[in-house]
Amino acid sequence: MTRGGIGAARVGKALGLVPRQVRLAARTGLLAQHQDGTFDADAVARAAADPGPFLTALQREEPLTATEAAHRLGISRERFRRVARAAGLAVVDRVRVSRYGRDLEVRYYRTADVDTLHPHIAADRELREAARTVSRSLAATKAAATRAHNRERAANARRYLATLAPDRQTDPADVIAFACALARLHGTAPARLRRFMADPRVRDIAEIADQCRYKPDEIADLLTTSTPRAIAALRALARPHRVWATLGVPAEDIAHRVPSIDHHISTDLLHELATDPPRWLLELHADRELEHASAAVTRWLDREWHAQQRRAEAVCRAAEAVIDQLADDAVAELFALPVEVVVELRPRSNKWTTAYVEELLHTRPLWLRSLALARAEIARRAAARTRRETARSQRRLNWRRTWARALSVPLDTVPDTVERPTPAALHTAQTDPPPWARPH
Incomplete structure (x- = not known):
């Protein structure tokens, strides 16, 4: 220690400070220091003679973390950070620490600066309260608009559902679909109607009825009214197999063209379609006949191809006992191609062996199915050979x-x-x- 200066340990002992507080007093200028790091004896003596102001000033210089500052101000840490950011509170120190497996930055604020945030906290509290008031007002306005929209939507849905309600002229399939939709919405369905509950029309009508915002009692009353009609309408339905037997087309092919439910249509409509078939039904008949004819031709071609394959295999087996390879004209006759084309289609061995010909008969590559495809294969091979x-x-x-x-x-x-x-x-x-x- 040089002459005229006091060391940090003696300063701490004289003023009752820990080393950290001594360093803080030196850094903030509360205690004068010499160039060699010792403290001025007169400054220390003045602080020791009247420690109250000195300790108060030192306390104002204490660094606080965000948590400590929030506790000092009696607010949450989130509010302190928001107010400090809005007020531009200066950060006096930054320390990087490793905690919970992460690298964190701890910021320190001056106590005196933290104490100046009280007006900002009051302003923030008033601003947040005003924002909540405005938010509640906007929410109330939005809720009122939503309720009005829902009422209008329910009224429109009820008007539309009224047009779907069955009467004496309604098709039996529509009567059953309406009752099943109400049963789906109510959650209970009569046993005789359960097989129709999965029909898409039932789901669509149930969605419309759901938008009507009926009370459970109202739905129950509607279901009670509609169920007897629906059960009576079951006797007027024709099953899908009867539709197919009468009209000659599957019931699912006409279900989207006429009133139906689960591919069932009314017997009166079935009789009308059978007596005076409309144009679309005749077109369905023609399509079915075309499918049957195409399937028959395909089966015939398949049988012919297999027969040809069997004949060719028989020829190959007979020739295999005599020679191990076939001539170009024999291969040309076998595949119904010109001899000059067959010559160009020879394999790399330049020989038509019986094993290779049998393999071609089994795999039947595209270039053997027509003359045009064979010439295209020749051109491809020539190009590959050139490359x-x-x-x-x-x-x-x-x-x-x-x-x-x-x-x-x-x-x-x-x-x-x-x-x-x-x-x-x-x-x-x-x-x-x-x-x-x-x-x-």
Whole structure:
């Protein structure tokens, strides 16, 4: 310790401060320091003679975290952060800590600055209260508009549902659909109507009835009124198998064209359709006949193809005992193609072996099914052959260039039949050059 200065330990003992408070007093200028870090003896003596003002000033300089500051002001930490951000409260220190497996930044605020936030807190409280008042007013307005909209929607739905209500002229399928929709909405259905509950029309009508906002008692009254009519209408329905037997088309094909429920239609409507079929029913009949004819032709073609395959296999088996390969004219006759086309379609072995022909008969590739497809296959093979030859020539040229560079000879002296320039081959050639690489 230099002359005229007091160390931090003696200052803390004289003023009753811990080392952190001594450092805080020095940093905030409450205690003067010399250049060597010691404290001025006169300043320490003045603080010790009247410690009240000094400790009060030191307390105002204490750093507080957000939690401590919020506790001091009697507010939540979220409100303190919001008010501090709005008031532009200065951060006196930042410390990074690792907590709960995360790196966090702890901010410290000056106590004196924190105490100045009381007006801002009052303003924030008033602002939040005003915002809540406005929000409640807007919510009330929105709720009133929603209720008015719901009432109007319910009134429109009730008017529309009234048009769906059955009367004496209503088709039996519509009567049953209306009663099933009310039963779906009510949650209970008569046993004789349960098989119709999954029909899409029932679901659609139930959604409309749900928008009517009926009370449970009102729904029960409507269901009580509609159920006897629906049960009586069951006797006037024709089942799907009867519809198919009478009209010749499946019931599901006409269900979307006439009043129906679960592919059941009324017997009167069925008699009318059978007596005077409309145009769409005649078109359905024509489509069914066309499907039957197409299926019959497909079956016949399939039988013919299998018969042809069996005949061809028999020919192949008979020929296999004599020769192991077939001539071009025999293959041409077998596949019903010209001989010149069959010659171009030879495999890479240039032989029509019986095993290969049998494989073609089993797989039946596209290029054997018509002359046009066969010519397209010939063109494709020619193009592929040209690409292979071009690639082979380019590869051979690259090999020759590699040999020419490795042995320092002209490119023309490297033969076309030279082998691939692998590292081992190049090393051998450099040690013992081949005849074409030796100087003449």
